Structures are given as C-alpha cells and as structure tokens.
Amino acid sequence: MKAILVIMDGLGGRPTDLGGATCLERAAKPYLDELARQGALGLMDPIAPGIRPGSDTAHLSIFGYDPLKVYTGRGAFEVLGLGLEVRGGDVCFRANFATVERQGGKLVVVDRRAGRLAEGHAFEQALNEISLRDLGVELIFRASTEHRGAVVLRGETLSSAITDTDPHEVGKEVLVCEPLEASEGARRTAAAVNALTRRAHEVLESHPVNARRRAQGQLAANALLLRGAAVMPHLQPLTEDYGIRGACVAGGALYKGVARLAGLEVLAVPGATGDLKTDLRAKAKAALSALARVEFVFVHVKGADNAAHDRNAQSKREFIERVDREFFGELLAGLPPGVHLCVSGDHTTPPAVGEHTADPVPVLFWGPSIRADPARTFGERAAAQGGLGRFSGRLVPQLLGYSDLGPKFGA
Amino acid sequence: MKAILVIMDGLGGRPTDLGGATCLERAAKPYLDELARQGALGLMDPIAPGIRPGSDTAHLSIFGYDPLKVYTGRGAFEVLGLGLEVRGGDVCFRANFATVERQGGKLVVVDRRAGRLAEGHAFEQALNEISLRDLGVELIFRASTEHRGAVVLRGETLSSAITDTDPHEVGKEVLVCEPLEASEGARRTAAAVNALTRRAHEVLESHPVNARRRAQGQLAANALLLRGAAVMPHLQPLTEDYGIRGACVAGGALYKGVARLAGLEVLAVPGATGDLKTDLRAKAKAALSALARVEFVFVHVKGADNAAHDRNAQSKREFIERVDREFFGELLAGLPPGVHLCVSGDHTTPPAVGEHTADPVPVLFWGPSIRADPARTFGERAAAQGGLGRFSGRLVPQLLGYSDLGPKFGA
Numbered sequence: 001m002k003a004i005l006v007i008m009d010g011l012g013g014r015p016t017d018l019g020g021a022t023c024l025e026r027a028a029k030p031y032l033d034e035l036a037r038q039g040a041l042g043l044m045d046p047i048a049p050g051i052r053p054g055s056d057t058a059h060l061s062i063f064g065y066d067p068l069k070v071y072t073g074r075g076a077f078e079v080l081g082l083g084l085e086v087r088g089g090d091v092c093f094r095a096n097f098a099t100v101e102r103q104g105g106k107l108v109v110v111d112r113r114a115g116r117l118a119e120g121h122a123f124e125q126a127l128n129e130i131s132l133r134d135l136g137v138e139l140i141f142r143a144s145t146e147h148r149g150a151v152v153l154r155g156e157t158l159s160s161a162i163t164d165t166d167p168h169e170v171g172k173e174v175l176v177c178e179p180l181e182a183s184e185g186a187r188r189t190a191a192a193v194n195a196l197t198r199r200a201h202e203v204l205e206s207h208p209v210n211a212r213r214r215a216q217g218q219l220a221a222n223a224l225l226l227r228g229a230a231v232m233p234h235l236q237p238l239t240e241d242y243g244i245r246g247a248c249v250a251g252g253a254l255y256k257g258v259a260r261l262a263g264l265e266v267l268a269v270p271g272a273t274g275d276l277k278t279d280l281r282a283k284a285k286a287a288l289s290a291l292a293r294v295e296f297v298f299v300h301v302k303g304a305d306n307a308a309h310d311r312n313a314q315s316k317r318e319f320i321e322r323v324d325r326e327f328f329g330e331l332l333a334g335l336p337p338g339v340h341l342c343v344s345g346d347h348t349t350p351p352a353v354g355e356h357t358a359d360p361v362p363v364l365f366w367g368p369s370i371r372a373d374p375a376r377t378f379g380e381r382a383a384a385q386g387g388l389g390r391f392s393g394r395l396v397p398q399l400l401g402y403s404d405l406g407p408k409f410g411a
Numbered sequence: 412m413k414a415i416l417v418i419m420d421g422l423g424g425r426p427t428d429l430g431g432a433t434c435l436e437r438a439a440k441p442y443l444d445e446l447a448r449q450g451a452l453g454l455m456d457p458i459a460p461g462i463r464p465g466s467d468t469a470h471l472s473i474f475g476y477d478p479l480k481v482y483t484g485r486g487a488f489e490v491l492g493l494g495l496e497v498r499g500g501d502v503c504f505r506a507n508f509a510t511v512e513r514q515g516g517k518l519v520v521v522d523r524r525a526g527r528l529a530e531g532h533a534f535e536q537a538l539n540e541i542s543l544r545d546l547g548v549e550l551i552f553r554a555s556t557e558h559r560g561a562v563v564l565r566g567e568t569l570s571s572a573i574t575d576t577d578p579h580e581v582g583k584e585v586l587v588c589e590p591l592e593a594s595e596g597a598r599r600t601a602a603a604v605n606a607l608t609r610r611a612h613e614v615l616e617s618h619p620v621n622a623r624r625r626a627q628g629q630l631a632a633n634a635l636l637l638r639g640a641a642v643m644p645h646l647q648p649l650t651e652d653y654g655i656r657g658a659c660v661a662g663g664a665l666y667k668g669v670a671r672l673a674g675l676e677v678l679a680v681p682g683a684t685g686d687l688k689t690d691l692r693a694k695a696k697a698a699l700s701a702l703a704r705v706e707f708v709f710v711h712v713k714g715a716d717n718a719a720h721d722r723n724a725q726s727k728r729e730f731i732e733r734v735d736r737e738f739f740g741e742l743l744a745g746l747p748p749g750v751h752l753c754v755s756g757d758h759t760t761p762p763a764v765g766e767h768t769a770d771p772v773p774v775l776f777w778g779p780s781i782r783a784d785p786a787r788t789f790g791e792r793a794a795a796q797g798g799l800g801r802f803s804g805r806l807v808p809q810l811l812g813y814s815d816l817g818p819k820f821g822a
Contacts, residue, residue, distance in 0.1 A: 014780050022782075043800055047820065050475065050808025054821020067821065074822040350780075356819060358812025359780065380782050381798065384451070390800025 001367070001403040003340045004287055004297045004331075005395060007062065007255075008323060009055065010305025011345025012361040012380060013316070016352050023304070023317040023351065024362065025379035029324035031332055032364070035341065036378040039366030042388025043380075044395065045358075046347050052358040055305075056080075058346035059258045061393030065235055072160075075230030079150045080257030082142050088234030088261070091158045091189055095141070095149040096166060097123070097221035100174060100201065107174040107201060107223060109167060113147040114221035115213075120149055122209045123221065130199045137192040141224075151226055153192055159185035159231070165197055166225035174223060193226060200224045237263025238396060239296075242405050247290035249283050250300035251275065259298055265290075276303040276319055284330035291339065295405055296396075301327065308349035316351055340367030342399045343378070360390060369402040412778070412814040414751045415698060415708045415742075416806060418473065418666075419734060420466065421716025422756025423772040423791060424727070427763050434715070434728040434762070435773065436790035440735035442743055443775070446752065447789040450777030453799025454791075455806065456769075457758050463769040466716075467491075469757035470669045472804030476646060483571075486641030490561045491668030493553050499645030499672070502569045502600055506552070506560040507577060508534070508632035511585060511612070518585040518612060518634060520578060524558040525632035526624075531560060533620045534632065541610045548603040552635075562637055564603055570596035570642070576608055577636035585634060604637060611635045648674025649807060650707075653816050658701035660694050661711035662686065670709055676701075687714040687730055695741035702750065706816060707807075712738065719760035727762055751778030753810045754789070771801060780813040 013022030045051070046058040047067055056077040057067040071077075079092040086092060097120055099111040120143030127141040132153070140152040161180040167173065177193035179186035201223050204210060210220040239246050240263060248259035248266045251274025256266045269286040271279025278301070287297045301323055307315035341364075348359040362383035373387025400406050424433030456462070457469040458478055467488040468478040482488075490503040497503060508531055510522040531554030538552040543564070551563040572591040578584065588604035590597035612634050615621060621631040650657050651674060659670035659677045662685025667677045680697040682690025689712070698708045712734055718726035746752075752775075759770040773794035784798025802809075811817050 015782055016779055045802075049802045049805045050810075050812045050817065052812055052817040052819045054819055057821030071821060077822060353815055355815075357780075357815065358809065358817050359782075381784065384782060384784055384798030384800070390453075390802060 001338045001340060001405070002291055002295050003342070003399045003403040003405070004291065004299060005399055006299045006301065006327070006341065006343045007059070008304050008320070008343070008345050009300065009302045010308045010347060010349030010356070012348030012359055014348070014350040014352065014359065017313045017350055018317060022380050023313055024320055025381065027317045027320040027324070029321060029378065031324050031328035032343065032378040033376070035343065035366045036364055036375045036382065038372060039364055039370050040373040040388050041375045041378065041383040041386030042363045043360040043383050043386070043390040044344060044363045045360050045390070045392045048392050049360070050358050052356055053347045054356065055254060055346055056258065059255065062346060062395045063258065063262050064238060064394050064397040070233040070235060072233050073230045075228040076232040077254065077257070079152060081252070081254035082144055082150050083253035083256070084140055084142050084150060084152055085260065086152055086232045086257065087154065088232055089154070089158065090232045091153045091160050092230050092232060093151040093226040094228045095151045096225045097147045097149065098223045098225045099219040099221065100223040109170050109172055109174060109225070111219050112166070112168070112170060112225065115219035116146045117213070117218070117221050118146065119209050120144070120147065120221070123204060123207060126203050126207055127200060127224070130196065130203060132192050132195055135188060135192045135195060137188070139196065147221070151196070151224070153189060155188070155192070157185040158189045159183055160189070160229040161186045162190045162193065162229050164227040165193060166227040174225065177226070197224065235261045239263030241407060242400055243407070244296055244400070244405055245294035246296040246298065247294045248298045248300070249286045249290065250298070251278050252300065252302050255300040264298060265294070274302045276306055276315070278303060280323055280326035281330045284327045287331060288334045291336070295403070296400060304345070305349050308351045309354055311351050311354040313351035338368060340365070340369065340399055340403045342395050344395060363388060363395065365399070365402065367402060412749050412751060412816070413702055413706050414753070414810045414814040414816070415702065415710060416810055417710045417712065417738070417752065417754045418470070419715050419731070419754070419756050420711065420713045421719045421758060421760030421767070423759030423770055425759070425761040425763065425770065428724045428761055429728060433791050434724055435731055436792065438728045438731040438735070440732060440789065442735050442739035443754065443789040444787070446754065446777045447775055447786045447793065449783060450775055450781050451784040451799050452786045452789065452794040452797025453774045454771040454794050454797070454801040455755060455774045456771050456801070456803045459803050460771070461769050463767055464758045465767065466665060466757055467669065470666065473757060473806045474649060474669070474673050475805050475808040481644040481646060483644050484641045486639040487643040488665065488668070490563060492663070492665035493555055493561050494664035494667070495551055495553050495561060495563055496671065497563055497643045497668065498565065499643055500565070500569065501643045502564045502571050503641050503643060504562040504637040505639045506562045507636045508558045508560065509634045509636045510630040510632065511634040520581050520583055520585060520636070522630050523577070523579070523581060523636065526630035527557045528624070528629070528632050529557065530620050531555070531558065531632070534615060534618060537614050537618055538611060538635070541607065541614060543603050543606055546599060546603045546606060548599070550607065558632070560635070562607070562635070564600060566599070568596040569600045570594055571600070571640040572597045573601045573604065573640050575638040576604060577638040585636065588637070608635065646672045650674030652818060653811055654818070655707055655811070655816055656705035657707040657709065658705045659709045659711070660697045660701065661709070662689050663711065663713050666711040675709055676705070685713045686717055687726065689714060691734060691737035692741045695738045698742060699745045702747070706814070707811060715756070716760050719762045720765055722762050722765040724762035749779060751776070751780065751810055751814045753806050755806060774799060774806065776810070776813065778813060
C-alpha cells in the first residue's frame with residue numbers, strides 16, 4: 001500500500017487563538033472532518049513532552065530520526081534552508097561578504113557587511129569557480145540576503161573542529177582558521193578555509209561588480225568571513241531502510257533539504273512557494289502524480305505557520321480552510337484506493353505567541369488499516385480524546401507501518 | 412507567564428485503597444475538582460512504565476533530567492536528604508560512629524555503632540574543624556540518628572572509585588581506603604579518607620563527650636567508619652537552561668536538595684515540616700510570595716506519602732482533603748491571572764502496600780494555554796480518560812513550555 005504524509009507547518013494551536021478555540025478547531029474544513037470521522041486521531045509531541053521544537057529538529061523526529069543524536073546544530077540546517085544540496089559529512093558555514101583592506105601582508109576588516117550590499121548573487125559564479133581541489137576539497141557558495149551567504153566544503157573526513165575567520169570586529173584582521181583538534185580532518189579543513197579566504201579575496205578584489213561599487217563610492221565586497229562551522233550529519237535514508245521510493249512536494253528549502261537527506265526525490269512544483277500564496281491545487285496534483293511512481297509522498301505546506309508567526313489567527317484559520325478546500329479537495333478527488341494518509345503539524349505555533357511552542361500537535365491517520373475512533377472532527381481537543389493516544393514524533397514510521405512497508409526489527 | 416508545580420508525594424493510589432476507590436478519588440476536594448473541570452488531566456509514569464521510582468529518581472525525572480543517566484546511586488541523594496548543601500562533583504559517604512581500640516599501630520573495631528549513642532550531634536563541630544586542606548579537600552560532616560552520619564568531601568576531580576573503611580565486622584581492623592582505579596582523583600580521595608580516619612580518631616578520642624561516656628561506663632564514639640562512596644552528579648541547572656528564576660517550598664530535606672541542584676532558591680518556610688502536621692496555609696502563602704519574584708515555584712507536600720507508608724488510607728484521604736482546603740484554598744484566593752499550575756505526585760503509594768509502586772500517577776494541568784478536557788474531577792480514573800494522555804516524567808519542561816518559558820531546540 002502507498003502513503004501520503006501532509007505536514008501543515010505550525011498546525012497546533014491554543015484555546016486562546018480565537019475566542020476559546022484554536023484556529024484548527026474554528027476552521028470550516030469539511031474534508032479533514034470527514035477524514036477524522038473515518039480515521040483516528042492522536043496527539044504528538046514532536047520530539048518529547050515539553051521540548052519546544054524547531055522546524056528542522058521536528059521534521060527529523062517526524063521522519064523517525066532522533067534529533068538528540070543527529071542534530072549537529074542549526075548551522076548545517078540553515079544551509080539546507082538556503083537550498084544547497086548538502087550531504088552528510090559536508091562542513092557548512094555562515095559566510096559574510098565583508099570589506100577589507102590590505103595592510104602589510106594582512107587583510108584588515110573595514111566593514112563586516114560590505115555596506116549591506118544588494119548584489120551578493122552577482123558574485124556567486126565567480127566564487128563557485130574557485131578550486132580547492134589541490135586540498136581535496138569541493139567548494140559550494142550560495143548568496144542569501146544582503147551580505148549573508150553560506151559556504152559548504154565537501155571532501156573525505158572533513159571536520160568542524162576549527163576556528164572562525166570572522167574577527168567579529170571592525171579594524172581587526174581576518175583570522176587564520178586553526179584546527180581545534182589534532183585530527184587530519186581538522187587540519188585539512190582549516191587549510192581549505194585559509195586557501196578559500198585568500199582566493200576569494202583575489203577573485204572578489206578584481207570582480208567587475210566591485211569595480212562598479214567603487215566607482216559609485218560604495219564599499220567593495222572583497223572578502224568572505226566564515227563562522228559557525230557545522231557538519232551535516234549522515235542520515236540513513238529511510239528509502240533504503242524501507243526499500244521504497246519516496247518523493248517530496250514542498251515550497252520551503254529547509255523541508256526539501258531534510259527530505260533529500262532522508263532519501264526522497266524532491267519534486268519541482270511550479271507555484272509551490274512555501275508561503276500563504278502557494279498553489280495548493282498544484283501541490284495536490286503533484287502529490288497524486290508522484291504517487292503513481294513512488295510508495296511514499298511527503299507534502300509540506302507552510303502557510304499556517306507564516307500566519308501564526310505574523311500573530312494573525314484569522315489568517316491562520318483561513319489558510320487551514322484553504323488547505324482543506326483546495327489541497328484536500330483536489331487530493332481526495334483523485335486518490336486511488338488503498339492509500340494511507342497522515343495529516344499533522346511539525347509543532348504548535350499559537351498566533352498569540354507568534355513562535356513555536358512545546359504543546360502537543362493533533363494527528364490524523366486515515367486509511368484501510370486504521371482502527372477508526374469516535375472522533376467527528378479534526379482538532380486539538382478531539383485529538384486529545386482520540387484513539388491513537390499520545391506519542392513522540394515518528395509519523396513516517398507509523399504511516400509506512402500501516403501501509404505494510406516497514407522492515408521487521410527482530411525475527 | 413509564571414508557573415507553579417505542586418507535587419503531593421505518593422499521591423497515586425489503587426482501587427483497593429478505600430472500598431473500590433483510591434484515596435484521591437474518595438477525597439472531598441472541591442478546589443482540585445474545579446481545577447480539573449477548567450484544565451486537563453493525564454497519566455504520568457514518573458520514570459517509565461513499570462519502573463518503581465524512589466522519591467529522588469522520580470523528582471529528577473519530573474524536573475526533566477534522565478535519572479538513568481544522572482542518578483549515581485542513593486548514597487549521594489541520601490546525603491542530600493540529611494540537609495547537606497551537596498554540590499555536583501562532591502563525594503558522599505554514609506558514616507558510622509564506632510568504638511575502636513588501638514592494637515599496635517592498628518585501630519580494631521569493638522562496636523560498629525558505638526553503643527548506638529544518642530550524642531552524635533555533639534561531635535559535629537569538632538569533626539567539621541578537621542582540616543584536609545593539605546590534600547586539597549574540604550570536609551563536611553553531619554550527624555543523623557543514633558550512630559549514623561554522613562561525610563562529604565569536596566575538591567577538584569575527586570572520585571568515588573575507592574574502597575570502604577568500614578570492615579563491616581567487629582574484631583576486624585579499620586580498613587585502609589584504597590583507590591579502585593589508577594586516576595589521580597581516586598588516589599587523592601583515598602588519601603583524604605585515610606587522613607580523615609586518623610584525624611577523626613584523634614579528635615574523638617580526646618573529646619569531652621567521650622570522657623563522660625567512658626566515666627558512665629559507655630562505649631566511646633572514637634572513630635568514623637565510611638562506606639558507599641558516591642559522587643553527586645553535576646546537574647545542568649534548569650534555571651540556566653530556561654533563563655528563569657525559580658524557588659522551592661518544601662519541608663523534606665531531599666526535595667530541597669534536588670531543587671537546589673536544579674538551580675532553585677530553597678525558601679525557609681516556618682511550619683513546613685515535611686510530614687502530616689505541616690502548615691499548608693504557610694506553604695501556599697510562601698509560594699504566592701515567591702511567585703511575585705520568580706517565574707517558577709516548586710511546592711512539595713509530603714504528608715500523603717507518610718500516611719500511605721503507615722498503611723493508613725483514611726489518613727491519606729484526610730490529608731489530601733486538607734491540602735485541597737488549606738493549600739489550594741489559600742493559593743487560589745491569591746493567585747494572579749496568567750499563572751499555569753501543575754498538580755501531581757512523584758509516584759503511587761497505595762496504603763495497602765505501604766511502599767512506592769510503579770503504577771502511573773494522575774496529573775492536572777491548569778491555566779490559559781491548556782486545552783481543557785471533559786474531566787469533572789481529579790482522580791486516577793478521570794486522569795486515565797484525560798486529554799493529556801500518558802507520558803513519562805518531564806512535568807517541569809511541559810509546565811514551563813505552556814508558560815512560554817522554554818528554550819527552542821533547533822531553528
């Protein structure tokens with residue numbers, strides 16, 4: 001049997017959201033309510049009771065990984081969120097464009113943000129052409145907003161046990177990256193970082209965009225400052241553990257990145273923007289189309305969380321209603337028989353708080369294997385009385401289990 | 412938002428307590444029942460299903476620590492229970508006053524309990540004046556009942572990997588303490604124990620209380636025998652993890668000790684005796700007063716457990732009724748808006764058993780963030796139908812989570 005997991009980011013709420021009810025409880029959602037009547041509900045602590053999850057740690061846990069073991073810090077996952085195709089073992093950095101001037105043999109920082117330039121993306125190609133192959137290292141650079149960017153170093157047994165090059169202060173020289181442990185990996189990673197500092201300065205110093213900035217009296221973006229080295233953990237792809245093919249339909253880069261680490265094929269879905277304007281019918285069609293080829297489809301819908309971060313309960317409720325009407329309306333109209341569905345959130349985001357909270361999240365399972373419970377609607381309080389009880393994360397293993405796709409542990 | 416956790420020690424019961432109902436179910440408790448109507452109930456396994464908890468391990472788990480990782484044995488926590496201000500890294504011992512006689516260069520045990528003397532406290536000052544500073548060690552001695560006492564050694568990297576000095580047999584010589592591993596810490600701790608044995612013997616041999624005991628034909632308490640070395644674990648203070656201030660209102664020394672390790676300020680509350688006669692209104696007033704200064708107050712009430720250990724179900728029921736009337740009556744009359752409450756026990760103590768059992772414990776959460784459930788009363792069977800489901804320990808992380816005080820794990 002096949003399976004679809006739909007994560008509505010930030011789905012959970014509090015009774016204070018909308019006059020004594022949560023946004024989900026108050027939303028008109030005939031499709032989800034019908035699924036609840038036919039299926040069973042429960043409550044999930046995304047990681048464990050009382051742990052306030054990030055989107056990254058919550059998704060790891062939902063996919064069946066233990067974030068307390070595999071989460072190496074936000075650095076690596078932030079880089080995933082920028083859309084880089086990071087792999088296990090890669091060393092990831094936050095990078096700043098900076099303005100430096102040469103004093104003797106040293107590079108001294110004039111501005112840590114290169115005047116908050118707008119043209120970061122214009123340097124991407126030149127920086128990605130820098131070769132560190134003499135050190136056995138592959139380089140990937142990605143610009144983000146203003147002076148911000150990310151660097152990924154890829155190679156055999158690199159290490160994040162190294163120091164920053166960013167001196168975090170104007171007037172100080174760009175720091176030499178030093179290994180923090182006696183390993184060959186740390187030594188080689190530090191050498192690659194120092195080579196990158198030199199070569200990036202050469203490339204940027206002579207870049208035509210900087211010539212234009214100087215001509216216009218602006219600060220040149222003539223150096224990269226690196227900080228916060230973090231190794232991307234090696235995740236055992238669940239597609240290998242389960243012997244299945246899987247696909248991901250998502251707008252946000254972080255969710256695509258986690259899905260890719262978990263072995264899922266990330267689909268390009270025009271109109272899936274990862275925000276409130278996303279094309280929900282396009283996402284449902286993409287999920288149905290993928291389901292013809294693969295056993296498991298992960299769908300991520302971000303909007304409810306965006307509305308809640310904006311502290312807009314009405315907008316969160318309306319987005320949930322739109323997901324019900326457009327996504328589930330489209331999906332259920334085309335769903336072949338025998339498919340299991342799981343619908344939940346990755347954490348609670350109450351609009352009154354505007355941030356993730358530790359409260360448990362409602363979960364809905366639907367499909368032929370599910371033992372139906374008396375629930376008549378999909379909501380937090382209905383889920384608290386649901387037939388699935390309360391559990392921590394692991395939605396994907398449970399969903400694939402109901403779909404008879406799970407490996408046996410033991411004999 | 413602020414939060415109060417109220418642990419009624421040994422709260423959980425069995426249907427055999429009072430003619431088919433538990434003491435909690437049978438108790439008249441209008442305040443707790445009203446909190447249950449407005450809040451939500453659940454069942455907690457203090458550590459994990461089927462683990463019969465001690466008060467020490469249960470409180471560690473309720474505070475969010477993993478007792479399977481941090482619990483180093485009862486030795487260290489028994490010393491906490493004597494009221495010593497033990498710190499992480501201290502090496503704690505059970506100590507006996509004993510009677511020894513010198514035979515050649517050796518001390519031979521005549522009585523391992525020094526005639527079960529009553530004057531142990533009279534030796535406290537003299538023993539605490541013994542200096543082990545030449546070995547880089549600070550000594551704390553505390554007498555308990557009869558011949559019993561406790562020793563704490565404090566210093567850089569001490570170790571509990573050492574042997575006892577107590578030969579556990581009359582007619583044997585006091586043992587030389589030996590390191591059980593090749594570490595500098597074990598060597599130095601053993602040296603400190605051996606110096607303590609010699610110096611305690613000198614101090615006690617010439618102590619005026621022993622002169623009087625000898626004159627009255629009683630055995631002199633002229634030696635300390637040490638056994639059961641245990642290191643107090645370093646607990647990461649939850650006040651640091653959460654960036655909050657916390658306070659503890661308790662009578663029993665063990666609970667104050669665990670609270671102090673967790674970073675809470677332990678309040679002196681006259682009348683809080685840690686038994687059935689405790690002044691419950693004074694504890695409620697102290698909790699309210701603390702809440703004006705700090706974000707989190709932990710209240711421990713011991714009596715229900717005492718009554719259950721005495722196998723007195725009627726007394727346990729009556730104590731719960733008194734907690735409802737006097738503690739919660741006083742507390743709720745003065746509670747400011749926006750505070751979250753959690754009420755539970757640290758384990759089940761059925762009067763018919765007279766000991767802690769592994770049965771899950773009812774939990775009540777109340778406050779603006781809580782999704783209310785249909786419960787109409789606070790009791791074990793109502794909790795089993797409650798909207799919070801079943802979970803293991805971690806009451807403090809959940810309570811601080813509802814109060815928007817929790818750190819985020821991930822991004």
